[in-house]
Amino acid sequence: MGSDGGYDVMIMGVTSDNELAQSLADSLTQDGLSVWTLNTNNNSKSKGNILVASKVLVNILSEGSTSCQECEDLISLAYVSDTPIFPVARDCFPAINSRLSFSMKLILAKINWMFFTNEADRTENYPILLSSIQHAIEKVNLKSENGDGNEDVTDERVYVIKMSQDEEKIEVSDRPEFWENRLRGLSQVTWPEFRDAFIDEYKEQLKESFPEHRQKWLINIIYGDIFDLHKMITKKMYTDFCCGIENDPDNFYHRILDYALGLLAMRSVFDMESTVRLDAVQNLGQFKTRSVISTLTNLxxxxxxxxxxxxxxxxxxxxxxxxxxxxxxxxxxxxxxxxxxxxxxxxxxxxxxxxxxxxxxxxxxxxxxxxxxxxxxxxxxxxxxxxxxxxxxxxxxxxxxxxxxx
Structure with a gap:
């Protein structure tokens, strides 16, 4: 355990995942990391508080864990608290993905999975997992030393895209970004015009990621949360929301997706039936990212x-x-x-x-x-x-x- 009372790594799964969880814990411990698993003798804290104090979450994905509400709540809490998440899959992708809830599919789709379905996978992929975890911990330590995340949040519409754990980079593209591509030369458009252009531009991505009723939910978020029900959408409103990431022609779509994920995770964490609700409320003084503040304000x-x-x-x-x-x-x-x-x-x-x-x-x-x-x-x-x-x-x-x- 670290000097601050937290662990470097929290490994979460269900009882049927214990063999893999303990094997990972033993290996990570031998490599110098402090690790919490379901077998760890630490009953003084709830799992939610252990997660908040830990630097990364390794979540074992299996057919059993996909139906575990506690596992889903902890992933949502990790997302809200900006804790790096490392999904380790014990079963094949189709078997797991078909059982995931809508919010878990969206959150985990943005993060690289590591597959440990057999011994050959474990031998090949463990060094990659270890290196990725060590790199994430270094970044967490650096952020803590620099005091990042404690600044006054004055920008109402800035959202940070959560990249995959290996820091995948958005490739530079010559394709025009959304407004320039679909609304070029216009300083403002009506909401229906903006909505229809957005749906037409991203119809394939929307169809792939969102069932029809969820597409309507996403459009309502754009209109209500992002544009505050304005009948006219100005380019300034659009660019204020898009600021931050350069050379990404789909910046607006990525930021909308990140906001929707944050909203889903926040609702899951704060739901009256959530297993981590009290832990989240007790620890939210630590969570000062712009997306958290904005989502809470909208809630x-x-x-x-x-x-x-x-x-x-x-x-x-x-x-x-x-x-x-x-x-x-x-x-x-x-x-x-x-x-x-x-x-x-x-x-x-x-x-x-x-x-x-x-x-x-x-x-x-x-x-x-x-x-x-x-x-x-x-x-x-x-x-x-x-x-x-x-x-x-x-x-x-x-x-x-x-x-x-x-």
Missing amino acids: LNDNDPNMRAVAAIALGKTGVKNYKVVQSMIRKLSDEDRLVREAACISLGHMRAEVSVRYIVALWRGDTISHVRQAAEVALGLINSPASQEALRMTRVLSDEMNRLK
């Missing part, structure tokens, strides 16, 4: 009040307080669900968002639920600005005067 408007409340709590734990996050959280102070209102209060308090004081005061003085009023008072104390202290003082004076009149 504040989810139809499920539990999802809205969890998103509010998680955003508060990240400590990020850019304009969009704060304004979105303020709007949740008037949510119809009292747990969402409470979570928004406490999160704004932890953010020390002074701009929210007057809204929290209004909630404190007007909400019919005592728990919400108490959360508002706590939030004002946490913000601890002159305005919040004056609001606390004045309201208490008025309360005392009213009590004397009774």
